[in-house]
Amino acid sequence: MASPSLIPAHFIVFFVVSRLMSIIGNLRPSKNSLPCEIDSLGVHAKLRYDLDAIGLASTDYGNIVHEIPSAVLYPTSIDDIIELIKFSNECPLPFNVAARGHGHSVRGQAMAHDGVVVNMLSLKKHYKNGNGIRVSTSGNYADVGGEQLWIDVLNATLEHGLAPLSWTDYLYLTVGGTLSNAGFSGQTFLYGPQISNVLELDVITGKADFMTCSKDQNSELFYAVLGGLGLFGIITRARIVLAKAPKRVKWVRMIYSDFSIFTRDQEHLISTKGLEYLEGSLLMDYTPANNWRSSFFSPSNESQIISLLKKHGILYCLDMVKYYDDETANSVDKDVQMLQEGLNFIPGFTFMRDETYVDFLNRVRRGEITLKSKGLWDVPNPWLNLLVPNVSKKEDYGSKCTDQRSRDQT
Template identity: 50%
Template sequence: MEFSFCSRINALILLLALCSPCRFIQSPMDFGPLNFLQSTPSASIDFGRIFFNSPLAVLRPQSPKEISQLLSFLSSSSFSKVTVAARGAGHSIHGQAQAHDGIVIEMDSLPPSIKIHRKRDDEPGFSYADVSGGVLWVELLKESLKDGLAPRSWTDYLYMSIGGTLSNAGISGQTFKYGPQINNVFQLDVVTGRGELVTCSSLQRPDLFYSVLGGLGQLGVITSARILLQDAPHKVKWVRAFYDDFEIFTKDQELLVSMDSKVDYVEGFMVLNEQSLHGSSVAFPSYMGFIEQLHAHSSDAYYCIEFAVHYELEKESNADQVVEEIAKQLSFMPSFIYSVEVSYFDFLNRVRMEEMNLRSKGLWDVPHPWLNMFVPKSGIAQYRDLLLENISPRTFDGHILIYPILRDKWYSNTSAVLPESGEENVIYVVSMLRSADPTTCSAECLTRLLHQNRRIVETATGPEIGAKQYLPHHSQERQWREHFGGKWEGLLARKSEFDPLHILAPGQGIFQREYSAHLQTQ
């Protein structure tokens, strides 16, 4: 007997009502795209490999309407404890896209759709792409480059979903120039926690539009987005320069981000040991001679500035000449500057090279106790000292990125949170990206690393440094209130409006599912 999707959802709700709070195991009943599974590897594992929360069921929708129907039924069923998490590429760290005994929506099952609109010369407005929420950024890049176009703002790693990064912010070395990815989207299609399928923008339902951007999945599931595009350069001059003085390193980074008419990308990283240099040098084998400098000095750390200048056919300016002019204004260690020329695609896809290298060694699918922070300019030196007090530079396994972004390039009305640091415009991104190889780091070792991260967060978010977590993970409501600060009350209001039963994104741990009191006593 054939059941409609609506009938299958009705059956699910009935089962949940009868059996809750019992836990489901393998069910012989086939619910079409909604399946009960005893083992759900993709839905209970993420990139962090720290939390493993198995859902009750997995939905692999064929259209946004199916997501809408599911959430409509759940939002009208206050007797149920079921929650729902949307999962894109699963690149979260602390189980943010998981739903323990809930339902995970695997967004990659939506039919992929990428439609490029190149603006004509006589047409007002901008070029853009309409993209379904489960599409990966690398897929959008490949398709847009066919028309000589590309999005303006990126993440370092392109194999993440459109909806996933827009639910956070989406940052990389272009953020100082164009703002985060959430600043470069015109329109969204969103399914709210009530099951409403809404098209929203800065002009149409702006309350939903801005609150979903950076909203950690709390207010709706992004099923499609209209992304701003610009003409793509054909290649990139990619430069790295080394420093042995942190103050000079940050001063030069801040100089670079002030040159947004010349510089197209700015990042940087700490060089703690030989391994960290090897791990970041796939495209720069020529500078491996710098290892001798590492052995010759007793410095706790060195630093590397990374910047890029685009080659653009339409401009007469020569990228090599621009780089030479910029380099004259920097104060890096004499002779320690290196450059390569790469295609635009290869530059944006640079982390993929490192991924393939790690996969070949069996070091990609391992726990990743990462920590990402936004640090005010006034606290960056103290934060650097805090890191070095808590880690062992000689044995540290991973990368620590440090680079500046500018507050005035961020829309203040999105849900994304930056440090509340008064008039300071410069904010640093500091990402401690380390791996825990199970062959050398036991479960006890991983626990120590996570405790270490927690100590750093507790100190850094205090009044002396005033940092905020990016991709935040907190266990108490008080911590979430402090994290959102002045945006907390607005988030509460939007949550009450768009997801009043707190169905969405349980893995974030911000809100508890609302359901009838009589069920709690059973």
């Protein structure tokens, strides 16, 4: 029998090192893909070509799409972005420009292959006056820079006893980023997504025009940019609707084993007044009852739920939240009890937590910190939000959505 062929150790080392250099080389940007005239721009010194900047701008939270830009712009003013986009348009071979906030897009919307990614967070460091968040004297709205994080918006508005109406489940995202998508959470059923709570925008268009828009001024641009995935312009300022902020919440989670009953109760609660948050989720028999987004159950509760999961294979959780403050603290428990009347969750499987308003809104942050401590936050985390229509009703949902969109615009 022939003896196995042995590969010299020095060859293996050479091959591994060569392979690593090839991978690193693929990440290295090709500066030559940008016109040489870019060196004459005022923003030239704010462009970075190093591997750290390029690597950060080459991926996003979805970790599905990877596109390598030629450079990353770290702007110190909105004028820097305008200059870059204008230059791109004037080039014989225009290059792509994309805005990146915290990089939580899921399909590469914040990337620019062989182009320039604009690091919007860089603007936060260069405000001459204020922090990019200004609450109006009337308290009806706040003017917020597109690069601001929602957690910073929350903290700034709470200083005035105010807060936006609609949120995302995770607050460490930029205002411009979520408004370029939609901005969904459990408040959506009552207030609409975040894009329905915007009065005005400042936008840099693809033609490098700086435009202010609203439902009455440049309305086509206004509605194109809101939820436009960054295709119609870069949001640099948003005027966000505010209201009086509550102090605490009663957070109730109810468990169902029947999907039809679960959705029926959810639809009932949607039509009920007095509820500020409503969202459903799934528990599978191969996942823990407590997950990284919210460790809701006590150890004894968790064991009960695990037993129930083994029986049914899948369970449905309905989360509802009632806001309250000092004036309504004495009646909130009764209000929650009334909201639960007539619901058909599994008897004995309803759980309640009392939290501050801030802790509830920022609940996913706790899970993030836990995952980061275990080195797991940077791995892909599937996260899918769905709006499920009531197919039992004979309605034209396309017309219904169009009608709702028309009402939103008026």
